[in-house]
Amino acid sequence: xxxxxxGNVIVCKIEKDEDVFQSIxxxxxxxxxxxGIIVSGIGMLKNFEIxxxxxxxxxxxxxxxxxxxxxxxxxxxxxxxxxxxHVGLAxxxxxxxxxxxxxAKADPFVELTVIKVSGKFxxxxxxxxxxxxxxxx
Amino acid sequence: xxxxxxGNVIVCKIEKDEDVFQSIxxxxxxxxxxxGIIVSGIGMLKNFEIxxxxxxxxxxxxxxxxxxxxxxxxxxxxxxxxxxxHVGLAxxxxxxxxxxxxxAKADPFVELTVIKVSGKFxxxxxxxxxxxxxxxx
Amino acid sequence: xxxxxxGNVIVCKIEKDEDVFQSIxxxxxxxxxxxGIIVSGIGMLKNFEIxxxxxxxxxxxxxxxxxxxxxxxxxxxxxxxxxxxHVGLAxxxxxxxxxxxxxAKADPFVELTVIKVSGKFxxxxxxxxxxxxxxxx
Numbered sequence: 441x442x443x444x445x446x447g448n449v450i451v452c453k454i455e456k457d458e459d460v461f462q463s464i465x466x467x468x469x470x471x472x473x474x475x476g477i478i479v480s481g482i483g484m485l486k487n488f489e490i491x492x493x494x495x496x497x498x499x500x501x502x503x504x505x506x507x508x509x510x511x512x513x514x515x516x517x518x519x520x521x522x523x524x525x526h527v528g529l530a531x532x533x534x535x536x537x538x539x540x541x542x543x544a545k546a547d548p549f550v551e552l553t554v555i556k557v558s559g560k561f562x563x564x565x566x567x568x569x570x571x572x573x574x575x576x577x
Numbered sequence: 578x579x580x581x582x583x584g585n586v587i588v589c590k591i592e593k594d595e596d597v598f599q600s601i602x603x604x605x606x607x608x609x610x611x612x613g614i615i616v617s618g619i620g621m622l623k624n625f626e627i628x629x630x631x632x633x634x635x636x637x638x639x640x641x642x643x644x645x646x647x648x649x650x651x652x653x654x655x656x657x658x659x660x661x662x663h664v665g666l667a668x669x670x671x672x673x674x675x676x677x678x679x680x681a682k683a684d685p686f687v688e689l690t691v692i693k694v695s696g697k698f699x700x701x702x703x704x705x706x707x708x709x710x711x712x713x714x
Numbered sequence: 715x716x717x718x719x720x721g722n723v724i725v726c727k728i729e730k731d732e733d734v735f736q737s738i739x740x741x742x743x744x745x746x747x748x749x750g751i752i753v754s755g756i757g758m759l760k761n762f763e764i765x766x767x768x769x770x771x772x773x774x775x776x777x778x779x780x781x782x783x784x785x786x787x788x789x790x791x792x793x794x795x796x797x798x799x800h801v802g803l804a805x806x807x808x809x810x811x812x813x814x815x816x817x818a819k820a821d822p823f824v825e826l827t828v829i830k831v832s833g834k835f836x837x838x839x840x841x842x843x844x845x846x847x848x849x850x851x
Contacts, residue, residue, distance in 0.1 A: 442849065442850055442851055443850065444831075444833075444850045444851060446722075446749075446831045446832045446833070447722065448583075448584065448586070449722070449751070449829055449831060451749075451751060451789075451831060451835075451850045452850065453847065453848050453849075453850055456842065456843065475583075475588075477586070477588060477616070477617050477690045478617065479616045479617050479690070479751070479753045479829075480751050480752065480753050480787040480788075481787065482787050482788055482789070482798065482799075482800040483800075484767065490667075490671055492645055492667060492668065492669045492670075492671060493621065493643075493645065493685075494669065495643070499669055501671050506767075506769070508766055508767065508800060508812065508813040508814055509800060510648075510785050510787075510800045510801060510802040510812040510813065511647050511648035511665055511784075511785035511787070511802055512787075513617040513618065513619050513647075513648070513649075514617075514619055514688075515588075515619070515688050524619065524688070525619075526619040526620075526645060526646060526647045527647060528647040528648055528665050528667075528673055528785055528802050528810070528812065530764075530766060530802070530811065530812040530813040531766065532766045532768065532773055533766075534764055534766060534775050534811040534812065534813050535672075535809075535810075535811055536665070536672075536673045536802055536810045536811060536812050537667070537671045537672055537673060538645065538647040538665065538667040538671060538673050539645040539647065539667040539671050540645055548767075548840070548842075548843035548845060548847070549843070549847055549848070551788075551789050551798070551848050553751045553753065553829070555586055555616075555690070557581075557583045557586060557588060558583045559581075559583070561588075566685070568593065568685075569593065569685035569686070571685060573590065573685070573686055574590050574686070574688050575579065575590075576579055576580065576581045576588045576589065576590055577579055577581060585720075585721065585723070612720075612725075614723070614725060614753070614754050614827045615754065616753045616754050616827065627804075627808055629782055629804060629805065629806045629807075629808060630758065630780075630782065630822075631806065632780070636806055638808050647785075648784050648785035648802055650754040650755065650756050650784075650785070650786075651754075651756055651825075652725075652756070652825050661756065661825070662756075663756040663757075663782060663783060663784045664784060665784040665785055665802050665804070665810055672809075673802070673809075673810045674804065674808040674809055674810060675782065675784040675802065675804040675808065675810050676782040676784065676804040676808050677782055692723055692753075692827070694718070694720045694723060694725060695720045696718075696720070698725075703822070705730065705822075706730065706822035706823070708822060710727070710822070710823055711727050711823070711825050712716065712727075713716055713717065713718045713725045713726065713727055714716055714718060
């Protein structure tokens, strides 16, 4: 991973075969990101798992094959789950699948941009939804 | 809705069953946003209507079922239509639909980020296209 | 094209029939962008070509018909290829296609937002991937 900061904007390139979540956790450590928003992510992912939340748990789909990353957004918090990402991914026939991202590797790379926000975001368990939800306060 | 500002970046979480357009209008009032860009939106939408503009009007599709929000971008202006949003949404089979967003509710929530721009954006009617279009000047 | 800057945020509207890549190159010249991130793009594209990188070259698809632009992200560098863009696009039936954007025209318009980053991004040829890749350092 290579990375650079300009004010509250942090740009990085996740290299081939690097784990996406581990790379973003590393980025958060390097730049002290306790609150952040992923505002852009392009490149390609492989060995990724996406999920659809049905109100109880995630209906998952794993794909080994490289897909073009056309949408990648999310939040970085100080509490687990630190990183919450949704993606849209285009395959060889240009059709798109997507959802909540559970795991992924970059291949050949991912260009990622994070806006760092002052203070801390946390995640608070919500009994009604069964999810640990973003708290921006 | 919970929300926080850090410089020109405003992050909010729209809560379960809250209307997306009403929530963003409220956010615009609270932070005096007369010009803004939605740079990230994840979570899930339900009871949403999306449209495809065919050059005369919108070909619409309404869906009740919750979908994972994988892309949400748009502009906030001081004139009607104040809020212009496009979305990409993944269903239970992880396939994606999308287009111009006409209405939606959050469920279980939407994490939304807006960059506030100084001054005002307006919308000006364009006879050639039949649309009220963004004026950034 | 109409455009405005507020700090490191540049917002523009690409007008009907204007070329998307030429417009962004012009924007980069006007504002001296040698490093930038496309954080939002909505509107519609026509006469666009998208590609899927199979490890050797792009599997391409050209479409004449207007599509709703639901995701548009990318990077602006000082070296060729100056502009790297991925898109997600919804057709009349609201299904979405996407990938690496090779060419496109706006119709009726594209609302585009770029965050300008200080210094320069370059592209460096990577023998392993066969691609000129983003260097943020």
